[in-house]
Amino acid sequence: MDCRDIRETISVCVDGEASPEEAASVREHLASCERCRMLERQMRAVGAGVRQVRGRVPERFREEVFARLESEGALPKRKKVFPAAWRWAAVPLAAAAGLGLFLLTSREAVRTPVPQAPVASRVETTAAIPPVPGPAVRPAVPPVSAQGTTAALSIEDRKMIALLDILEDPAAFDANGDAEGVELLAPGDSADSPNPPRGGRSGA
Amino acid sequence: MLLFREGSREAFEELFSRHHRAVVRFAWRMTGDPSTAEEAAQEIFLRIARAAPTYRPTAKFTTWMYTVARRATLNYLRDTKEDGERVPILSEGEGEDGVYPVQLPGPDDRNPERVVWEAQLTGRFRTALGELPEGYRAAFVLNRGDGLSYGEVAQVLGVTVQAVKTRIFRAREMLLSRLSKDVSA
Numbered sequence: 001m002d003c004r005d006i007r008e009t010i011s012v013c014v015d016g017e018a019s020p021e022e023a024a025s026v027r028e029h030l031a032s033c034e035r036c037r038m039l040e041r042q043m044r045a046v047g048a049g050v051r052q053v054r055g056r057v058p059e060r061f062r063e064e065v066f067a068r069l070e071s072e073g074a075l076p077k078r079k080k081v082f083p084a085a086w087r088w089a090a091v092p093l094a095a096a097a098g099l100g101l102f103l104l105t106s107r108e109a110v111r112t113p114v115p116q117a118p119v120a121s122r123v124e125t126t127a128a129i130p131p132v133p134g135p136a137v138r139p140a141v142p143p144v145s146a147q148g149t150t151a152a153l154s155i156e157d158r159k160m161i162a163l164l165d166i167l168e169d170p171a172a173f174d175a176n177g178d179a180e181g182v183e184l185l186a187p188g189d190s191a192d193s194p195n196p197p198r199g200g201r202s203g204a
Numbered sequence: 205m206l207l208f209r210e211g212s213r214e215a216f217e218e219l220f221s222r223h224h225r226a227v228v229r230f231a232w233r234m235t236g237d238p239s240t241a242e243e244a245a246q247e248i249f250l251r252i253a254r255a256a257p258t259y260r261p262t263a264k265f266t267t268w269m270y271t272v273a274r275r276a277t278l279n280y281l282r283d284t285k286e287d288g289e290r291v292p293i294l295s296e297g298e299g300e301d302g303v304y305p306v307q308l309p310g311p312d313d314r315n316p317e318r319v320v321w322e323a324q325l326t327g328r329f330r331t332a333l334g335e336l337p338e339g340y341r342a343a344f345v346l347n348r349g350d351g352l353s354y355g356e357v358a359q360v361l362g363v364t365v366q367a368v369k370t371r372i373f374r375a376r377e378m379l380l381s382r383l384s385k386d387v388s389a
Contacts, residue, residue: 011373015347017354046379047348049329055232057225058242065220065249074253076213 003029003036010036014043209256216256220249223266226350227273233345234277236334244280248273263359270352270360274342281338332382336375343368344375 006029012018013026030037069075153161207215227248231241251272259268333341339361346352346360347368354368361368 007377008369008373011376012354012369015354015372017369042380043376046329046376046383049326049379050233050333050345050349052326053233053330053333053349055229055238055241057228058238061224061228061242061245062220065224065246068246068250069216069253072250072254074250074256075216076211 003033006036007039010040011043014040014047209259216253219252223269224249226266227269230270230273230345230350231277233333233349234274234338234341235280236330240280244273244277247280248276251276264356267352267356267359270346270350270356274346274360278338328383329379332379335382336378340371340375340378343371344379347372 006026009018009022009026010030013023018026026040030040066075224245228241228245231244231248232238235241235244248269252269255272333345336344342361343357346357347354352360354365354372357368357372358365361371363371
């Protein structure tokens with residue numbers, strides 16, 4: 001076979017695409033043709049050359065491709081990321097909510113006066129409150145003795161204090177039943193006020 | 205690809221992980237320019253994603269992928285050509301045989317391995333590759349660079365297997381001719 005006619009078949013043979021008949025004819029020709037043997041080697045070498053042209057994956061190539069895809073809406077959104085994140089976030093969120101609730105109720109508890117305070121200490125506390133005029137208003141608390149006792153209280157004062165204790169303990173109020181005729185006033189109310197008394201029970 | 209078509213993002217991520225190197229390599233070999241190759245490679249994945257709704261597994265995924273890749277790079281090469289650079293591009297079909305007569309190096313030339321690789325021949329090889337007509341370059345790159353068979357190359361390029369044989373042979377002749385001139389110059 002002429003060299004000119006077999007060159008393409010040599011190329012096909014180098015690529016491993018020749019039929020058995022083509023491969024046999026190429027082998028036969030190469031055995032007797034130095035020029036085509038050289039050509040066959042050159043063809044192999046140039047085929048290997050293209051694999052040396054590799055380039056490299058640019059930095060941030062993946063990020064840029066996915067960003068473009070997402071901006072086009074061509075990429076489905078992740079399905080499991082957010083539910084999983086919320087599952088993990090649920091624990092600290094619940095803990096924070098519980099702590100907040102605890103702190104809130106604790107502060108409310110601190111603000112609420114303790115009804116079972118002893119009479120003497122309550123008197124000490126109210127001693128600083130200026131007296132409010134009017135017959136149905138809490139009477140002016142008499143000055144406490146140096147020992148902080150109620151020994152110097154009059155009978156009327158003691159009755160009033162007892163009534164106040166009862167007012168702060170409705171159960172005791174009901175049990176004693178001796179608060180007849182007592183009119184309750186909310187702070188700021190006075191007997192002269194045209195408004196009716198608020199809260200609590202009146203003696204009527 | 206079918207999973208991606210059905211809405212699986214993970215499927216596309218897997219597809220990307222498997223093929224992005226090959227896509228970048230192919231774009232690099234076809235364009236010969238890093239920045240153009242990167243743009244083309246991004247465009248290839250965008251086209252793959254866009255084509256997912258209409259994808260039909262009538263051929264190997266890689267064959268389809270290279271078809272998309274080749275069309276995308278061809279667009280970039282045409283854009284480059286419009287910008288004034290000389291990029292020989294052949295139209296599709298088989299009518300180009302014999303257009304590029306090549307004087308092959310004779311037996312007195314140097315050892316082929318040295319001819320190809322001596323004196324920083326990788327760069328020269330890349331230049332020579334870029335000067336091939338696009339149809340020849342695509343056939344040669346797909347077969348020798350990416351390992352596609354003649355039949356697969358024919359599918360990608362939309363030509364016959366015989367046309368692929370001819371294109372690859374012509375590409376070899378032109379590369380050897382150009383490289384032997386570079387070395388002897």
